[in-house]
Amino acid sequence: MTQPLQITRLSPPTFWRCEPSWSWESPVQADHLLWCVLDGRGHLELDGAHQELSPGVCxxxxxxxxPRATHDPHRRLLVFGMHFEAPNAAVPEPRWGDVQDRELLGVLARTSDSAYRRGDALGRRQAELCLEQLIGLIWDAVHNPGRAVADTAVDEIARQLRQDPGREWSVAEMAGSAALSRAQFTRRFVAQLGMSPAQYLIQARIDRAHQLLTESGMTVGQTATALGYTDVPYFSRQYKQRTGRTPSQDKK
Structure with missing residues (x-):
């Protein structure tokens, strides 16, 4: 079994707006450091590798x-960060990536800061959890750089399918939302999620049906209707194909 990474925050989460004359020639780091640019422009160097700095680069x-860094004094860097302890396996190569979801990046930074400054044990733990999520965001940015807008659109449509599987969805509607042809959308969907949009929707319906049957008190017929099935026997067959059990067997 894979053991979870042990990540421990060593310093308070901190924001700093770099002074106009600021430059950074870091001493050799004694621990790990999270360093996220939220605003401004600059340049970062580490071991001969270079990275232009802009919002989202972490x-x-x-x-x-x-590391060494400079910035444009007319577009001063706003940086968020903290020191932490972790196995080197938690730090990707290269050391930096461009986080596309800048809204989430900002929310995690602000939440970490405000939670820590509450001064209670739960706040300190919340700050540490935000640190773990930020490390995950950066890891994803390094290993999945520059995802196309269409890929993000496909992810969002898949999320909507899972959230509201009882809706009457059509592939044409989904493709239009992603600004792709039906063929392009289907190819991208299968490549990202491993199944066609139609099969993904069926799985989302069966997953939700299992939850409703085991947790809500709804009958098999009510569950089928809620999830867009007009034929209860057909729903039951799909349910058994996907779960190996009949809806009645799972009904609590």
Whole structure:
């Protein structure tokens, strides 16, 4: 079994707006450092590798790193970060990536800061959980750089299918929402999610049906109707194909 990464925050979450004359020649890092740009423009260097800095660019430095950075004094950097302890496996190569979801990046940074400054044990733990999520965002940005707008649109449509599987969905409608042809949308959907949109919708309906049957007190007929099935026997067959059990067997 894979053991979870042990990540421990070592310093308070901190925002700093770099002074106009600011430059950074870091001493050799003794621990890990999260470093996220929320505003401004600049330049970062580590071991001969270079990165232009702009909102969304985030770095994870390891012990032994000695990064250097400068910025445009007319577009001063706003940086969020904290020191932490973790296995080096938590830090990707290269050390930095461009986080596309800048809204989430900002929310996690602000939540970490405000939770920590409450001063209670739960707030400190919440700040640490935000740190773990930020590390995950950066890891994803490094390993899945520059995702196309269409890929993000497909992810969003898949989320909507899971959230509201009882709706009457059509592939043409989904493709239009993603600004793709039906063929392009279906190819991208299968590539990202491993099944066609129609099969994904069926799975989302069966997953929700299982939840309703086991938790809500709804009957098999009520569940089928709620999820867009007009034929209860057909619903039951799909349910058994996907779960290996009949709806009645799962009804609590």
């Amino acid at each position: 770095a994870l430095f390891r012990p032994g790193d000695a």
